[in-house]
Amino acid sequence: MQVVSHFLLTYWPHLVAVVSLIIGAFTAIHAAMNKNDVRAAIAWVGVILMSPLLGPFLYLVAGINRIRHDQLSTQRSRLIKDYVNHAREPFHDVASLAGAQFTSLRVLGDRISRFPLHDGNHITLLDSGDEAYPAMLQAIDSAAHCIALQSYIFDHDRIGLQFAQALQRAHERGVAVRVLIDSVGAKYSHPPIVHLLRRHGIHTELFMSNLLGLRMPYANLRSHRKILFIDGHLGFMGGMNIRESFMSSLAGRHAARDTHFRVEGPVATQLFAVFANDWEFATRERLRIEDWCRISPSAPQPQVPARCIRSSPDRFIAATHSVLLGALAVAQRHVRIQSPYFLPDQTLMGALNTAARRGIQVDIVIPGRNNLRLVNYAMTAQLAQVIAAGCRVWRSRGNFDHSKLLTIDDGWSYVGSSNLDPRSLRLNFELDMEIYDPVMAGRIAARIDREIEQSDPVTQEYLQAIPFLKQLRNRIIWLASPYL
Structure with missing residues (x-):
């Protein structure tokens, strides 16, 4: 034991150098073999070789795509199959509606999205929180069957509490409720609202919260999606998080602006398919489309063709x-x-x-x-x-x-x-x-x-x-x- 201790004390700088070089070499090889963008590959290999200890750590936190392509592909394929069996025929005649130049764009969307382009959607533009939040809260309060809510940021502030209270009321009257919040976005306010939601019995989960078994978030691979799905036929999507800074009645003359959309029709079911896939990835619970997407009433007029486009660091990258x-x-x-x-x-x-x-x-x-x-x-x-x-x-x-x-x-x-x-x-x-x-x-x-x-x-x-x-x-x- 004394010999080993003496050896370590004498040669520890050399051992650290050898270990760092080995780690750096393996990390650089991983970056070169897995980065498809040559600029990203060169940058990461350079960072790793120039700093054999710090570089691999930075690559571990920010450079590795930990999303398993095969796992997500299987989940999504199953959900898409269920969805296609549930929906109507795709819409093709975009030339007479929007312009002949968009015919090839529809074909591109067919090959990228995997969701069909469907007519029969009623879409309403909502300007900022002053229009979007009351409409979303009203939809939650009117829900009779199910609610799925996904957001990057869900603040524990005055508007966040209104949403939490509405979700609690829905849960108490027997509505199935699922809430998915990004693990980084959940920390934008303190304390995170996830604790309050769980105390009210609302099934709430965080997206991508673990790193190598530790309770810390990934630096990348965030869920930036904003989805609200109600009773199988009504949805909300867009760019708006849940935070009071977008309400002029709460933030005053400094209120930020944003745009959100209320959708009815087949696109609402597509919103659910995206949410269900993310929920299954985060929780291993499968939400069956036949339970959550019951036969819905026809959307109001006017009806327009639309579809969802998902992008993510897996098979839908770019x-x-x-x-x-x-x-x-x-x-x-x-x-x-x-x-x-x-x-x-x-x-x-x-x-x-x-x-x-x-x-x-x-x-x-x-x-x-x-x-x-x-x-x-x-x-x-x-x-x-x-x-x-x-x-x-x-x-x-x-x-x-x-x-x-x-x-x-x-x-x-x-x-x-x-x-x-x-x-x-x-x-x-x-x-x-x-x-x-x-x-x-x-x-x-x-x-x-x-x-x-x-x-x-x-x-x-x-x-x-x-x-x-x-x-x-x-x-x-x-x-x-x-x-x-």
Whole structure:
């Protein structure tokens, strides 16, 4: 024993060096073999080799995709099969409704989404918490059979307590209730509301809360989806979390803005399929579609074709990215984008720039006041690239707007939870919806145009006038944009 102790005390620096080199080598090999993006592979291998101890730890926390493709594929395939047997025939004639240029986009969606495009959906745009939260609370209070709620952030504040009380009332009258909150988003308020929900008997779970058996969240792979599903036929989705800062009656004149959507029809069942898959992944409990999606009444008029698009770090990786590339490729007149976090990768930026160079009017609206300072710095560093190609960029003068909206040629819309940044497009679980309807596209376009009327244009002259040290700061922060 003394010999061993003496050996360890004498040679521990050498042992640490050997162990770190072995760990670094195995970690670098894992990164090289599993990263499909050559830039990500080079970056991780460089970090690991330059810092054989810290690098592997960072890669373990932020670089490994721990989602099992085979497991999720099996779950989703089963749910999709159940759903297809439950729903009506797919809708194909998008040319006469939205425009001939969208025919190929529908085909792209067929191959990416795995959800059919269905008519028979009634969709209502809800502006911020002032419209969305009362409608959601009313739906919860009217629920007679089942409620499924999923959110990235569910704050323990005044609006969060209203939702908790409504869910408690539903649970007490015998409604089946399931609540799924992201494990990182649950910690945005203290104490987390999950404890209150569980005390009320509401079946509440966290998404991706363990790391190697430890009670700590993953840095990536967040569930950013926002879903409320009621009684088999009514749903809500969009970009809005549950927090009082989006209610003007609670946050006052500083209230943030967002956009949410109330949906009835086949798309509501698609929302449930996404929720059920995430719930099964997080809890191992299977929610049978025949129990939760009973025969529902026909949706009110007008009815429009729509479908959900899931993106996530498994077999649906880059689904939204592919849809956006396809939409920009078919655009003929006007592209309108509103995004709180506009950090497109070079491929998506190339598609935007190519659209502008083809003569398409491309309007991009971003917040003048951003709730994430580092993201704002990185966005500013990147804007010159799209402005130089002819895209028009606008910084809104109002309160922070969290909306994620896109319209093409006033005929097709893309809405939901995805931001135009690497985290949303590759690392998070996101849920969006494509809508083939000129009326809805017109409403979304009008909302974006009203925002433009109250915005300041971002020009090359404006960007060049930024002091050099701030430009340097912005570029340095931009280097880390894939993980902001």
